[in-house]
Amino acid sequence: MKSVLDQWIKEKHGISDREGIVRWQTEKVKAMFAYICEKSPFYRKRFKDCESPRDLESFSKLPFLSDEDLRRDGLKMLCVSQGEIERVVTLQTSGTAGRPKRLYFTGEDLELTVDFFCHGMGQIVAPGEKTAVFLPSSAEDSVGKLLLKGLKRRKVIGYGPGPVEDPQASLQLLLREHIHAFVGTPLQALALAEHAKAEHVSLNLKNILVSTDYLADSVRKRIEDGLECRVFNHFGMTETGLGGALECCCRKGMHIRENDLLMEVIDPSDGKAVPDGKEGELVLTTLTRKGMPLIRYRTGDRAVLDHSRCGCGSYLTRIVKTGGRIQGAVSDGKRSVDMAALDEVLFSIDGLLDYGVEYKRKEQRFLFHLVFLGETGGKIRLARQLLEEQFMKKDGVEFELTWETVESWNPQYKGKRYIRCR
Numbered sequence: 001m002k003s004v005l006d007q008w009i010k011e012k013h014g015i016s017d018r019e020g021i022v023r024w025q026t027e028k029v030k031a032m033f034a035y036i037c038e039k040s041p042f043y044r045k046r047f048k049d050c051e052s053p054r055d056l057e058s059f060s061k062l063p064f065l066s067d068e069d070l071r072r073d074g075l076k077m078l079c080v081s082q083g084e085i086e087r088v089v090t091l092q093t094s095g096t097a098g099r100p101k102r103l104y105f106t107g108e109d110l111e112l113t114v115d116f117f118c119h120g121m122g123q124i125v126a127p128g129e130k131t132a133v134f135l136p137s138s139a140e141d142s143v144g145k146l147l148l149k150g151l152k153r154r155k156v157i158g159y160g161p162g163p164v165e166d167p168q169a170s171l172q173l174l175l176r177e178h179i180h181a182f183v184g185t186p187l188q189a190l191a192l193a194e195h196a197k198a199e200h201v202s203l204n205l206k207n208i209l210v211s212t213d214y215l216a217d218s219v220r221k222r223i224e225d226g227l228e229c230r231v232f233n234h235f236g237m238t239e240t241g242l243g244g245a246l247e248c249c250c251r252k253g254m255h256i257r258e259n260d261l262l263m264e265v266i267d268p269s270d271g272k273a274v275p276d277g278k279e280g281e282l283v284l285t286t287l288t289r290k291g292m293p294l295i296r297y298r299t300g301d302r303a304v305l306d307h308s309r310c311g312c313g314s315y316l317t318r319i320v321k322t323g324g325r326i327q328g329a330v331s332d333g334k335r336s337v338d339m340a341a342l343d344e345v346l347f348s349i350d351g352l353l354d355y356g357v358e359y360k361r362k363e364q365r366f367l368f369h370l371v372f373l374g375e376t377g378g379k380i381r382l383a384r385q386l387l388e389e390q391f392m393k394k395d396g397v398e399f400e401l402t403w404e405t406v407e408s409w410n411p412q413y414k415g416k417r418y419i420r421c422r
């Protein structure tokens with residue numbers, strides 16, 4: 001079965017092939033260029049010496065937008081009056097001094113997200129079935145609220161308990177209500193899988209959608225084994241309008257909602273496009289947002305694209321790999337270590353619920369703190385062996401391990417997970 005996004009885009013815009021979406025994106029970047037130059041003082045100044053793009057090729061020559069631009073000039077990027085803004089999302093980035101980053105959305109912009117959620121969730125759950133949303137949903141127009149709105153439109157019965165804090169209580173909800181699917185972060189799902197296994201709880205789950213954080217293959221496998229269901233990955237960030245790209249039944253990459261978003265991958269060192277299959281920095285353009293459109297915004301996230309036709313038959317470009325933040329990698333001069341690679345290795349250990357990692361620059365030493373559910377047995381030795389083999393031994397990098405065993409998941413990070421540097 002083709003990606004549900006193909007069906008959605010066909011119904012919404014009458015587009016059913018690659019040529020059609022390229023034509024659509026070309027028209028949108030031309031129209032967007034004219035719109036932002038008319039409405040936004042920031043973009044007018046930024047593009048004063050640039051010609052209007054004729055096609056996607058000339059569009060890809062326009063200057064990039066940086067994180068710093070957003071922090072400094074976010075308000076000047078608005079293309080509508082502030083009264084038309086319905087939601088402002090403030091993002092504080094760890095370790096960066098100064099102003100936070102703010103993203104502004106009109107009601108129409110939020111509607112694009114709800115529409116994507118409504119149709120995208122068709123990959124996971126059918127009308128009449130039940131879905132729990134373990135994402136923040138207390139604030140109006142928060143990601144959880146918008147997702148619940150999309151589910152309701154799809155006639156799916158939604159539950160919005162908020163993020164998993166007590167895995168036993170979340171399992172009880174899934175069990176009691178005979179819930180068919182849930183949406184959460186990879187580590188929330190992993191905690192539920194480990195608790196379900198330990199307590200011999202058998203659920204009615206069919207599919208799970210994970211988002212927000214990097215999904216390691218090892219984590220996916222353990223969730224699927226523990227909860228006896230399929231895991232689908234989703235990529236999104238506030239800048240993409242929360243929804244971004246979604247796996248199809250082939251689960252070999254996430255199809256981008258290319259009717260709303262244009263994604264490029266560039267070499268971060270020289271800004272040039274990299275070919276399919278090669279990792280680089282993800283660059284985002286919003287094609288349909290009205291409040292604060294983003295043009296060639298450097299996300300700081302690593303990704304690999306594939307433009308070829310998917311096994312499901314879809315023509316939509318896929319993000320076949322993500323790898324977390326470019327600046328999140330720690331380099332000791334010889335090689336770099338990042339959280340995504342550590343996740344792949346460490347989460348292959350059964351019973352590991354979470355871990356924290358710190359890098360002491362002066363001593364060039366990593367400190368790992370591992371959190372296990374139940375007995376550790378020989379798992380500490382295994383962790384040491386895996387880290388030595390994969391990362392540390394041949395380059396002489398030092399590390400220390402500490403660990404704890406818990407009866408309930410004890411998250412090591414609030415929000416994004418990263419290597420803490422001291």
Ligand SMILES: [Zn+2]
Pocket residue numbers: 002003248249250255310311312313314
């Ligand atoms: Zn596909």
